[in-house]
Amino acid sequence: MSEFRNVSSNPHVRSGSTTTNIMLWVIIGLCFPAAFGVFNFGLYALVLILLSIATTVATEFIYEKLMHKPNTIGDLSAVVTGLLLGINLPSTAPFWLPIIGGIFGILVVKMLFGGLGQNFMNPALGARCFLVISFPRLMTDFVTDTYTGATPLAALKAGEEVDVMKMIEGFTGGVIGETSMIAIVIGACVLIMAGVIDLRIPGSYIVSFGLFVIIFGGRGWNPAYLSAQLAGGGLMLGAFFMATDYVTSPITNVGKYIYGIVLGLLTGIFRIFGSGAEGVSYAIIIGNLLVPLIERWTLPRAFGIPKKSRKEVKA
Template sequence: MSELLNVSASPHVRSKDSTKTIMRDVAIALVPAAGFGVYNFGMKALLVLVLSIVSCMLTEYIYEKLMHKKITVCDYSALVTGLLLGMNLPASVPFWMPVLGGVFAILIVKMLFGGLGQNFMNPALAARCFLMISFAKRMTTFTYDGVTGATPLYLIKSGEKASSVSDILSQNGTSVFDMFTGTIAGTIGETSVIALLIGAAYLLIKKVITWKIPVIYIATFAVFAMIFGGRGFDINYLAAEICGGGLVLGAFFMATDYVTSPITPMGQIVFAVLLGLLTGIFRIFGGTAEGVSYAIIFCNLLVPLIERVTMPVPFGKEGVKNEK
């Protein structure tokens, strides 16, 4: 009888969505940005992506095989983690780095905490931060068209406040339009905002994600940058800050992770606002020009607290909190 019936408490909600279909849609949505990254940075970028994906999937398979657990590698979650990790790496990294990052993401952050649904932070971003802390020079060396140089965000941060953003970028052979299309130095998957927005639109249409977290996140950061960035309402500066770095990639594809983001409506708003504030603090007042990865994993740690304080009171039960 136990093989025929699944007994559980109500309510019983059915959905056509599953982990496999959701992860498949996320992988499909990442294809435009990943494909542009390969076009932009060449075959080495493709090898970095492949090594990252394979290392994540193999690590999950080997761990579950050794621990005699159900093999879940076919649910595409490890594939998505590997793809996101690879897209967060420069194409110039040595090939052992995506392998090391993939093992760290799956084994340390995901499997040792119970597998999918139990990880306390985004595995791909945790691995990126691990690699950044351990191998900072390699993780911040960006090559474009065979020339090693700084990213546009770094140029803006280190440029004179008296100079316009357009002048700072043009002196280094780039522009805000280049940042939007993606023909700039950076990590493999973060450069093309157009490609990322195409993928984001696909996820929104498929209802895999909602607009709330990414839009509030980006809007909060834009307001923070306008107030504290030292350039006021400079549309070129704001556009460059939004298009540069991993903000769009992080907002639509990693901050919206089901496992590491709040499920309460108010919690999602609080989460997104905190992401925008922390990203602004790290970028404007921090020592580096980027801050998306650290902002997201830090807020991931706050999710249990955010959900606790934003949990709605059930209708008809204790309408006045703490009533004696």
Template sequence: MEKLTVSSSPHLRHSDTTAGIMLDVIIALCPAAIYGCILFGLKAAAILLVCVVTAVLAEFLWNKALKKPNSIGDFSAVVTGLLLGMNLPSTVPLWVAAIGSVVAIIVVKQMFGGIGHNFANPAIAARIVLLVSFPGKMTSFLEPVSDTVTSATPLAAEAGTYSAKMLFFGMHSGSIGETSAFLLLVGGAYLIIRRVISPIIPLCFIGTVGILTLVSGGDILSAIFGGGIMLGAVFMATDYSTSPITAKGKLIFGIGCGLITFIIRKFGAMPEGVSYAILLMNILVPYINRFTLNRPFGKRKVGRHHA
């Protein structure tokens, strides 16, 4: 007689694996990363390499030290390192990049329980730690294909310095991976087609910033294509464990990110606010999830006043 295996639900399984999804993200990031290396030279490539290697090594050593199953095979550390590297200006010393990766993997990710348990996007949180710790180093950018150091990305530059084409295709200063809106959008489209991410968060995020900038009389082109919005909205705000589950939640999350970004850019002392916006909204995700949970079919809606 054949043996019947009895197991608890779920019985339907999907063939998606963490490693597969992470590989898709890496593929989607590649065009913009390679373009950044061409734009800012070998130093940019070295930073990306240091970030990725340090991130993987940190994850490996942490698991080793705590006698946990090794998790570098799921490529999530590679994604974190790559994203962090793309978020750094090409002028930072390599040891700063390495510190960033260690902070991202050890402090933000592993100390809170590893993949799926982090309260904030590791790359974003690490970038903010570096930005706060080394403010000068983190805000000196290179002009493309030259060695001229500038502190002004298109966000801080005078309107009209860059043409729409330069902004869209990425001929301007900025972090290694944030310059080419076009290539980032190509990567985002790949992820949406592969159903790795849903388009709701990026659309709401970019749309909110665009509309608010337009309404307040700002330069919409440099606002959307000039800063870190494309990279942040497509690749970092959509991180699974730090973004809401439901479509309604994603809508709120995306609009919130856009709103905070706009407020920081318009009224804050800093030219860019994408990282802070995503970090703040990351922290709100558990609350957004709680208030946007889908009601199981047939369940009575329980009013708040009954509680």
């Protein structure tokens, strides 16, 4: 009986998953929209993606060397950040743009706040928003030899009609990895089947956004318009690959639904009522900042601990 009284330190429930395995599955899932982006926009897009990955990995490695910290590039989180940033760039971006963005995302958003698990927002999205604010013309230049008109979302914003099927297939202008809804969904299915993500956050995000568009979009129940809004921009990419980031999303099931709904409402507000045609990046970053508050109200009470009053919680 003595072996049953042995006491060990927590955690007492362990999983076979590691950070490296999870990041590897995310990389595999992202390869589908990234590969289509290279096919759609050419080899220059591949150069931008590889340059972004090289920058994020090198920045993390150099910072940890200078700060005499353990090397963590083997967990592949820096690769995921670089890949996400790369496919969130226009295919016309100059070489130095992913370098600046990669350094900012890893150094400022991730490492200066303690590294993986301590960052308060998604590093790739933080880098993208930094680039959009700092270099708006370069980050919104989607004119290529193949696509010379406005992006589908910009056309919708102007009241024009768009080809929804081309948007679903991906043969439109936009950033490298956001154009093909099919490629993004295939990559998302890989993550779902691998158990890396579930549908709580992306499902509630997409459904709440769709309802917002139906109610406030000015078109009522218009399947073509709704489909274009869902397939256009970075909605699918953000819902499945960025909103589900373990570090910056809630851990409770109720919190995940609330988080997804908040993202859907914010994206709808930015798209329908904002001056720009897109809003996914800013919606997810604002949602990241609200995660501590969401978790504060949705974390279950431990057995035996009485429920605190609102005054006690605020205190």
